[in-house]
Amino acid sequence: MSEVKIRNLHKSYGSVDVLKDNNLIVENGAFVVLVGPSGCGKSTLLRCIAGLEPISSGTITIGGKTVNDLPPAQREIAMVFQSYALYPHMDVYGNMAFGLKFAKTPRPEIDARVAEAARILQLEPLLKRRPRELSGGQRQRVAIGRAIVRKPQVFLFDEPLSNLDAALRINTRVEIAKLHKMLAATIVYVTHDQVEAMTLADKIVVMNKGRIEQTGKPLDLYYKPANLFVAGFIGSPAMNFLAATVKDGKTLELADSQHLNVPLPAASKPGDQVTLGCRPEHMRLGGDGTLALKGTVDIIERLGETGFAHIRMATGQTIIAEVRGDPGTSPGASATLSLAPAQLHLFDASGQRLG
């Protein structure tokens, strides 16, 4: 069974800790996406799994075998690199067969495996071409093909779509999703693009500053972010945050002295500092004013049917709300924003989710 288990993984360069106490289980056949801002350690974690970076402490097991001290080739992994890393001096066949040749795989077996991968990826007409004669999307497929022929326990993808243009990226994303189903493969996939993460993953791992902030199903992360970082990272445009103080059991006072009646967890005491979060798509211009914020319209960005209104509060903070159709207002006008009570998020002073 090709399960990946990471326990207490720690990695440092000199005095700089790049990965701090990471714990993660990638179940057999799961598609796990590591996501986070650049420099968060997601690629380093992937490279540690691959064996391209030594780890400082902790254990990595793949398929029940501890691989800490095994070189990449003995870990039964295959990696698809961001730049594809195709050998420019070999043709497509040569690229796919290269690793197998060095593993002393018999020639007929190599041919069979390459033919199979080429069939799956529709690379058959391209086998004699050099990488430079291929388009970006074709190179991408060769890179995946090179991974497939190794029949690895785990596929590792390092930002594989970031060098493709927007249209091709969506196509390839769908292809990768299909491939995952077809091969029933275990995949660990790194990206900084939350759309890729949301659409591909069985399980998303959000990382920040070398730590795993939250692990969970895509929609769980969206609806129940565990902390301010995840709340702000997942979703676009980002969730709005408002600093607030608990007034009593059901009232919050915002920085500009507006009061909001929201359901508060039983444990909160008057005077607690909290952060109120609400996604732009869960706000609406106008409304009855029971759960509403007042401000001034700054600008309205129209994207077509939907758009975003930037509303400036008395504190100077700008709140972004999604608008549909004609917002019926214009910059400079005063505005009321209604919030959906079920879609509010509360975080305590340390940034952890309340309730």
Add this chain to the structure above:
Amino acid sequence: MRRNISAIAVHGILGLYTLLALFPILLVIFNSFKTKNAIFGAPLTLPTPSTFSLVGYNRVFGDSAVGSYYVNSIAVTAGTIFFTLLFGAMAAWALTEYRFRWNTLLALFFSIGIMVPIRLGSVAIIQLVVSLNLINTRTALILVYTAQNLPLSIFILSEFIAQIPKDLREAARCDGLSEYNIFFHIVLPLIRPAMATVAVFTMIPVWNDLWFPLLLAPTGGKQTITLGIQQFLGQYITDWNAVLAALSTAIIPVLLLYVVFSRQLIRGLTSGAVK
């Protein structure tokens, strides 16, 4: 209109300078194919059927060991290029790819040789070559030239190796290649253009050098063509046909090689030395 005039002026100056650069060389080559009377009587004309003569070349190839000097030069140059490229690429790979305590220091150690001319150590080089019993051998020249050219070769090749994407080397590691195989099967094929540059870069000074052949292999038939021609010129100083033919014999192969490799050479000059 003004643009036209200045363009003509620029072409005029460049054309004149080109003539100045080529004139002495062409003069010698043309006159080497003439009779002695024509050399002195009409030095500025091309050889005509009536003034054409190969008497100088007969002298050069008949009376001396020019043929074997060519062989020596080719062997020394080829040997030097081979070891400079192989050892240089190996060291450049290790210095760029692997982390170890003395890495920076070792790179610095190699870079001494870029700025300090190895000639200054000639006294000790001779003593060393004598004690190794390598005097008047091509081996001695190859070893010294390899030592002389390694620093720049390592420097240039390192820059090229550093440009090979990290992903590529790691893909090879995932593919199960040993570090040795990564070097020989991935790195070497990929830096071929850079190696061609270094080869041309190494070839010219080695082929043209007078100093070390004079010091290390001045006699015994192991002279290089440059030294051989120099010695030949000393002997036949008054035989103008022979002198001109000998000079042309030394010039023409280099010019042919230059025409073939000038692109590599100029790329080498520009990629390696400027940084």
Add this chain to the structure above:
Amino acid sequence: MSSPHSAIVGMGRATYLRLLVFFLAPAAIVYTVFSIYPLLATIFNSLYLYHSETKSYDYVGLGNFTTLLTDTTWSVPFWNAFRNNLVFFAIHMSVQNPIGLALAAMLSLPRLRLRATYRTLIFMPTMLSVVIIGFVWQLILSPLWGIAKLFLQTFGLGFLFAPWLGQEGSALITISLISVWQFVGIPMILIYTALLAIPEELIDAATVDGLNQFQAFVWVKLPLILPTIGLVSILTFVNNFNAFDLIYAMKGALAGPNFSADIMGTLFYRTFFGNQLQLGNASMGSTIATMMFIIILIGVMTYLFVIQRRMQRYSF
């Protein structure tokens, strides 16, 4: 560097060391034995005096240097060679490098036709052996053949002709100019490449600002290629103070007439090997080589720590 064992996962320390030795040892050994060791040994040699009668070495500290700089037998030729070498260098700096700069500036003009042809042909003499070039010019300047005289006469300047190479006052200058002629290609190519690296938009911007081609060159391009000019200067310095072949080929080890073309390289050769006038002297040869080493080192250090430090490098 943090990794105590290896940067490669799953490789033991011994295997890693073997790997490093495999890749580094050949270059390190050849380079150390045939380049660094001889340099050090030469410096070391210069601290000893060799007695040919007893075949023994005596440690004399800086004694050889004192002899070289003060004993007139040695100091007169030494200072003569040093002065000549400075002249040799000065001529290269004031003739070769400006011509190289001018040629490079012309070659880098936009929309110039035949650019590659000019570049290749002008660089051609640089390819040839100094020995050959020296001899070619010796023939051309020879009164016997009379090519140079014929040329001057064509322009009505025949009276200017003199056997320049044979005269004490002009031999060094003539040889220097021949060397300039041969090596002008090097500054030309280096500066040319630096000029090509300057983005065309910068010159367009200068044109929009009202500068003409020449002004744009002086005020925009020249400041940007100063680092290259610094590099060209130090290369010229090192090559000049290490020169030997041309003078040996044209004038022999005696660098005559009357040592008027003697430079450090020929002095070193003559001292070490001896000649018609004196016996070879390894100790003094080493001492002169060490002096050359010191001179070159001073030049390189000045370049690295003074010139290069102050120069701003730009990347585009």
